[in-house]
Each structure stands twice: as structure tokens, then as C-alpha cells.
Amino acid sequence: MLKGKSAVVTGSTSGIGLAIARALAKEGANVMINGFGEKDAIDKELAGIKQDFGVTAVYSAADMSKPDEIAAMIATAQADLGSVDILVNNAGIQYVSPIEDFPVEKWDAIIAINLSSAFHTIRAAVPGMKAKGWGRIIQTASAHSLVASPFKSAYVAAKHGIAGLTKTVALELAQHKITSNCISPGYVWTPLVEKQIPDTMAARHLTKEQVIHDVLLAAQPTKQFVTVEQVAALALFLCSDAASEITGANIPIDGGWTAE
Ligand code: NAD
Secondary structure: OOOOOEEEEOOOOOHHHHHHHHHHHHOOOEEEEEOOOOHHHHHHHHHHHHHHHOOOEEEEOOOOOOHHHHHHHHHHHHHHHOOOOEEEEOOOOOOOOOHHHOOHHHHHHHHHHHHHHHHHHHHHHHHHHHHHOOEEEEEEOOHHHOOOOOOOHHHHHHHHHHHHHHHHHHHHOHHHOEEEEEEEEOOEOOHHHHOHHHHHHHHHOOOHHHHHHHHHHHHOOOOOOEOHHHHHHHHHHHOOHHHOOOOOOEEEEOOOHHHO
16 A cells, blocks of 8 residues: 555654554555664664565654754655655653643653654655655644643643644645644553553552553543554554545544543
8 A cells, every 4th residue: 555655753663653663564665763772672673674564664863852853864764765755753752740840851852852843854854745746744642632631731732732733734735635634542552551550559559450440541431552553553544545635633542531
């Protein structure tokens, strides 16, 4: 389905981003992965993508809080992969604190990585997409782009912001065969979430099952985690011809969280 296309997926050395990069590669897209991690682990992921799917896979270490590194990443992808047809803005971090104690540098980092990085990637990638007359821009937003939770001021602000950016970009590009959409997951089973469980068990004197059902999944009516493969399948659908009239949408994949 995506043979001859090239994709950049930010924050794809683990979790949702890696699953999206692999899903796009499985359909024939060449991919640039990005994010932090051990060199050996990243080399292994790149080799796995090349071997499993027979596509070109390259890595950029660009820091999504640095506009000049972001511009260089898109230029390198255009040079090394030939084009950037699919752009997935997925990199994200979290910090949890009451607003009066929220460290200013954490606010700045979350706004930079979770929101401003998408502005920088999109502005750099759009001229190439316009020239080719085809493009797919996808943001991994969050249920927190639609509803808030206490103590997550920066994350909720950034995710609401990216939903607005997504809609604006959709309108600007509507007649260029370039779509722009958000995917908004609820809790997704990633290493990030899994690592929180032992500490929460100890802090609250709960079993693993209680932490999962009563703490993590308290807001999620299905009481199930979303899987990274489910998020990746939705991203892949948004890249298909069947999704060409879906633009400016914010699609929840949250077990019913935002229906409440
Ligand atoms: P993760 O921690 O597994 O992955 C985050 C990725 O971003 C990693 O590859 C990391 O190296 C990269 N990253 C972090 N800071 C970066 C920076 N400055 N520059 C470049 N890359 C950077 O987390 P995940 O759960 O897969 O999250 C991916 C996205 O999904 C995020 O935007 C997150 O907000 C969103 N999301 C996650 C969940 C969830 O429950 N896991 C739910 C809703 C939305």
C-alpha cells in the first residue's frame, strides 16, 4: 500500500512510535526513526525493520526540543529517503505536579517536545508534500487533547494545542491532497506505563491488578489497555486512500474514556 512512500516518525525508538514505524514499513514505506536510546538497541530496531520488511530504514538522533535539529532531520530524510510523504508527530514526555509547584523548565520542555516540535516538522515537510501533491500528517495526541486531568497542566495544554494545530493545518492543505489528523489514545500499554506499576503498588499498598483496574484504568470504561498495534493500525488506515477525506479529525482510541 505504501511502496515508494517515505515516512518520518518522531519519538519512534520505543512504544507507540516504534509500532507505527514498523506498521508503515510493513506496508512498504521507507522510514526514518527518531528518539533517544542505546545505540545497540536502535541499530537492532533498524536492522529488524530492514530485514522484516525489505525497506530502507534510517535513524535521526534529533532532539525534538531543538528547532534547528528538527529542520536538519527533515532535510536529511528528504535527502536520504527521497521525500517525506508521511509525517507522524509522536514524540512526547509527561510530568505530573500541582500547578503551583510545576517546574518552569518542565513546562517549557513539554510544550517544546509535545507541541512546538510538530510545528517545526510540519513547516519543513509541507513544501515537499505540496510539490508531490500527496501527504499524510498524523499527530499522536491523547485523550488529554479532549479532556483534562489534574496535575498535568503542561501535557494537557500541549495536547489541546496539537489538536488545534492539526485542524489549522488540515484547512490550509485541504486542496493539496494532504491530510492532517490526530489520533488520541487513552492508556496504551507501553514500557512507560508498565514501569509505573511496581512503584504504585508499593506506594498505595495495592496488588498489580488493583493498580491496573482502579488507578491506571479508572478513567477507561473498557478496563483494558489500548495496544500499540491498535494505534499503529489506525495510523496506517489514515495513510490509506480510503481515508483521503478524513482530515482535521481528532480520533479517540480510548476504550470509551472521552465518551463519559
Ligand atoms: P515512550 O516513552 O515509549 O516513547 C516516547 C518516544 O519519544 C521515545 O522514542 C523517546 O525517545 C522519544 N522522545 C522523548 N523525548 C524526545 C526528544 N526530546 N526528542 C526526540 N524524541 C524524544 O512513550 P509512548 O507511550 O509510546 O508515547 C508516545 C506518544 O503517545 C506521546 O506523544 C504520548 O504523549 C502519547 N500518548 C501515550 C499514551 C500512553 O498511555 N502510553 C496515551 C496517550 C498518548
